[in-house]
Amino acid sequence: MAMTLPGNDGSEPDVMVEINTTPLIDVMLVLLIMLILTIPIQTHAVKLDMPNGASAPPPKPPEVVQIDVDFDGTITWNGTVVPDRAALESKLAAVAAEADQPELHLRPNRLVAYRSVAEVMASAQRLGVTKIGLVGNEQFMP
Structure with a gap:
C-alpha cells in the first residue's frame, strides 16, 4: 500500500522551490575578504618640520x-604683606614695565571671596602684565 499525497499523482516528482543559499554565502564571503584586502591602510601622520642640528641652550x-x-x-608679594x-x-x-616680565603666580586661599582674587587679576591685566597664572587649583576640586 502506497500513500498518495494531494497534488502528487505519482507521475512526476515535485519541483523543489527553495534555493540553496550556501554557495551564495560562500561567494559573498570571498568578495568581502577581497574587498578588505584591497582597501589601502589608512596612515594617520602629521607632517612636522623638525629642527635639524643642535639647538641653542x-x-x-x-x-x-x-x-x-x-x-x-590680605595680599602678600613674595611673602611680604602689601x-x-x-x-x-x-x-x-x-x-x-620690565622687558622680560617675570611670571606672576597667584595663589588664592580656599576660603577667600572671589572678588578679592578678581580685583588682583583685573589690576594686573589693566596694567599690562602678560604672564600670570593661578597656582593651587587642586584645592578647589571636590
Whole structure:
C-alpha cells in the first residue's frame, strides 16, 4: 500500500522551490575578504618640520613672583604683606614695565571671596602684565 499525497499523482516528482543559499554565502564571503584586502591602510601622520642640528641652550628660568591672597583678603608679594591696593598696583606696574616680565603666580586661599582674587587679576591685566597664572587649583576640586 502506497500513500498518495494531494497534488502528487505519482507521475512526476515535485519541483523543489527553495534555493540553496550556501554557495551564495560562500561567494559573498570571498568578495568581502577581497574587498578588505584591497582597501589601502589608512596612515594617520602629521607632517612636522623638525629642527635639524643642535639647538641653542635653554634660556634662564623665568623669575617668579608669588602673590598670595589670604582668606581675609590680605595680599602678600613674595611673602611680604602689601598694605593697600595702591602699593600692589605700583608693584604690578613695575613688573609690567620690565622687558622680560617675570611670571606672576597667584595663589588664592580656599576660603577667600572671589572678588578679592578678581580685583588682583583685573589690576594686573589693566596694567599690562602678560604672564600670570593661578597656582593651587587642586584645592578647589571636590
